Amino acid sequence: MRNDEEEPGGLRERTRRAVRDELARLALDLFTTRGYEETTVEDVARAASMSKRSFFRYFPTKEDVVFGELELMAARIAEEIRARPADEPPWRCLTAVLAGWQDRIHAAQRELPGLRLIESSPALRARLAQKRDELRALVADALRARPGAPLDAFTADLLTGAAGTALDAAAREWLRTGGQADRATLLTRAFALLEPPGAGGAVGGTS
Structure with missing residues (x-):
């Protein structure tokens, strides 16, 4: 044992x-x-x-210290996405899970000082972009892997990229306000602005 x-x-x-x-x-x-x-x-x-x-x-690497547990979080986010109801529309599934994780995503970047540090360093911005590409691919694969919820690779990639853009925009606005804005409200607004037409129903098809 x-x-x-x-x-x-x-x-x-x-x-x-x-x-x-x-x-x-x-x-x-x-x-x-x-x-x-x-x-x-x-x-x-x-x-x-x-x-x-x-x-x-x-x-x-030295860069990896700044990003904390991003890889571990991505794996857990992917698990939650795969466990969502099969009849839930993909965009709703994705944004519901990410909204629940947004505080921990920010915490992994060490809050306001960490975000400012990343913004000020070309090396860190490049490393973050590389990590995000890898992590978004993991999440997109999870979105496609939900039982009974077929989704083509292009649509899964597009939805995941849009959700990542919403997270980024909300983080930048929060940074611009010196950490005074409500992150959850910013993210809800960003998700609503980027919501695809017909997101209340099925999106995409099989590849």
């Missing part, structure tokens, strides 16, 4: 996540104080009292 440390939510995994969270917090503090380009992996590792090699056990 597997012990608690080996289970996904066990002691070992919880400890690893706690260390990752602390590393990300320390890194963000250093990046915002010294500048992203000026801060090295060695600086972050030193602040965390660990070696550079140990740092890379938790994050494969």
Whole structure:
């Protein structure tokens, strides 16, 4: 029998996540104080009292520290999408799930300081674009994989891209207001503006 440390939510995994969270917090503090380009992996590792090699056990690159748990979140979002009712229209399915995750998506980017850091760094913006392409493909595949809800690849990609655009626009407006605007309201408005014609019924077909 597997012990608690080996289970996904066990002691070992919880400890690893706690260390990752602390590393990300320390890194963000250093990046915002010294500048992203000026801060090295060695600086972050030193602040965390660990070696550079140990740092890379938790994050494969310096850029990945900024994005926290985006990959894990994408996998969970995809799971929720696949579990939605088969008769739910694709756009409604997608936006309902993303609306439920919007607070955690923002938290993964370390809130206002993290968003400002990404906006100020070409390297981070490029890395975020790459990650988002990968994660959107995962979500689009999940949208197509819902049992009894056939959707062609083009439509799934288009809907997922539109939903991602809504998230981005809401985040930028929130940033422009200095974090004063209500993110949920911004996202609801963005989803409504981008809602495809006939989104109340079936969208797309089989490929």
